[in-house]
Amino acid sequence: xxxxxxxxxxxxxxxxxxxxxxxxxxxxxxxxxxxxxxxxxxxxxxxxxxxxxxxxxxxxxxxxxxxxxxxxxxxxxxxxxxxxxxxxxxxxxxxxxxxxxxxxxxxxxxxxxxxxxxxxxxxxxxxxxxxxxxxxxxxxxxxxxxxxxxxxxxxxxxxxxxxxxxxxxxxxxxxxxxxxxxxxxxxxxxxxxxxxxxxxxxxxxxxxxxxxxxxxxxxxxxxxxxxxxxxxxxxxxxxxxxxxxxxxxxxxxxxxxxxxxxxxxxxxxxxxxxxxxxxxxxxxxxxxxxxxxxxxxxxxxxxxxxxxxxxxxxxxxxxxxxxxxxxx
Numbered sequence: 427x428x429x430x431x432x433x434x435x436x437x438x439x440x441x442x443x444x445x446x447x448x449x450x451x452x453x454x455x456x457x458x459x460x461x462x463x464x465x466x467x468x469x470x471x472x473x474x475x476x477x478x479x480x481x482x483x484x485x486x487x488x489x490x491x492x493x494x495x496x497x498x499x500x501x502x503x504x505x506x507x508x509x510x511x512x513x514x515x516x517x518x519x520x521x522x523x524x525x526x527x528x529x530x531x532x533x534x535x536x537x538x539x540x541x542x543x544x545x546x547x548x549x550x551x552x553x554x555x556x557x558x559x560x561x562x563x564x565x566x567x568x569x570x571x572x573x574x575x576x577x578x579x580x581x582x583x584x585x586x587x588x589x590x591x592x593x594x595x596x597x598x599x600x601x602x603x604x605x606x607x608x609x610x611x612x613x614x615x616x617x618x619x620x621x622x623x624x625x626x627x628x629x630x631x632x633x634x635x636x637x638x639x640x641x642x643x644x645x646x647x648x649x650x651x652x653x654x655x656x657x658x659x660x661x662x663x664x665x666x667x668x669x670x671x672x673x674x675x676x677x678x679x680x681x682x683x684x685x686x687x688x689x690x691x692x693x694x695x696x697x698x699x700x701x702x703x704x705x706x707x708x709x710x711x712x713x714x715x716x717x718x719x720x721x722x723x724x725x726x727x728x729x730x731x732x733x734x735x736x737x738x739x740x741x742x743x744x745x746x747x748x749x750x751x752x753x754x
Contacts, residue, residue: 441478443471444593444638445648450478457626457633460683462489466633474647477616477639482590489634490552506665507538510583513660514539517608517731523578526571526602528595529585533558533565547574568598576604582611587636592648600652605734609654612663612729617641619722620670629673629684630666630726645730654732661725670726671715672708680704 441450453470457479469478483489514525522543527536530548536558540546548558548565559565566574580599589595599609614630615621616639621628631639640648646656669687677683682697686704689695719726 441469441480443474443476444478444591445476445644445651446471446474448473453477454626457631458683459489459633460677464634468631468633468639470639471644474644475617475641476592476644476648479633479637479639482637483634486590486634486637503534506663507535509663510535510581511538511542513610513729513731514544514579514581515542517610517657518579521578524574524576525579525581526574526577527581527583528568528599529582529588530554530558530563530565533561533563535581535583536563537561544579547571547577571602575602577602577607578604579608579610581609584612584614586611587613587638587640590637592638593651596648596652596654600654600734603734607734609649609732610729611645611649611732612727613640613645614666615641615661615726615728617643618726618728620667620674620726624674624678627674627677627683629670629677629687640728642728645728649730649732653734655734656730656732658731660729660731661727663727663729664719667719667726668712668715671718672711675711675715676704676707679707 442448443450448471450469451472452467454468457466457468458464459466467480469480470476471478523545524547525536525539525544526547526549527539528549530536530550531554533548536546536548546563548555548563549568549571550558550565551567555565580603582595582599586592586595603609614636616628616631618641621630630636642659649656673684673687676686680700680703682700685695685697685700686708689701689704695701
């Protein structure tokens with residue numbers, strides 16, 4: 427679906443920010459869906475910074491399917507799960523309570539958390555939910571979770587940006603958590619150096635499956651709206667950072683996007699020349715991508731550890747000290 431500047435302004439007049447209800451302004455035009463080849467635009471809220479994909483598809487399920495689901499983390503899946511469990515343990519200390527993972531995929535992270543003593547429940551849909559259930563994970567639809575509440579921890583690893591209303595889903599998370607509950611949420615950092623450098627070629631924009639695009643300001647604002655205080659920010663999920671530099675660079679110079687990603691995650695790739703070029707150039711880019719990930723101050727990922735009733739970042743102008751920011 428082609429977009430132009432006129433369409434952007436028309437969409438901007440029709441829409442308001444999902445987080446703060448402010449009017450939206452055009453930010454990026456002509457962002458390509460790497461699966462369908464359709465073109466979308468990104469509008470941004472001048473007030474809180476939240477990006478919105480337009481037009482939002484009437485049936486977003488048509489943009490998922492086999493090219494999306496499957497081995498999203500390839501050979502790094504186990505590393506990713508263990509890394510996230512370390513963040514979980516850091517946030518909860520010695521307490522091993524009830525954990526809900528919204529968008530649990532095939533359950534790899536929940537399996538790792540269960541081995542550490544957490545009581546785990548997942549929420550997912552489609553074939554991934556079947557794989558998680560087959561691994562012994564209790565998988566529920568979102569509207570089936572109230573009877574299991576309150577949870578001690580809710581995690582959302584790169585799923586918040588997929589929901590049609592982040593404001594609504596964070597409100598639901600708040601209702602599912604206990605009074606001292608912990609909310610851990612990770613999103614691509616659309617205000618980071620990678621996104622700014624590559625623009626519409628940035629791998630992690632992934633329109634239209636990513637309906638929303640966060641920076642630190644917009645995520646903090648959304649969490650505060652639902653009475654969460656951010657205790658600390660973590661950055662650098664290494665696979666997201668390094669591969670983001672690599673695939674984004676390839677997207678900028680090669681005609682077919684995400685070929686390397688599709689190949690590494692076991693998807694069918696048509697065109698041997700595109701595949702050969704992606705591997706050849708990718709191997710040359712890899713050292714620079716790793717160096718850029720280590721040196722860049724603004725990471726490709728934002729991870730917020732938020733709690734209710736604790737110290738944390740206040741809304742702009744409230745005069746509080748910023749929360750601790752660390753490298754994960």
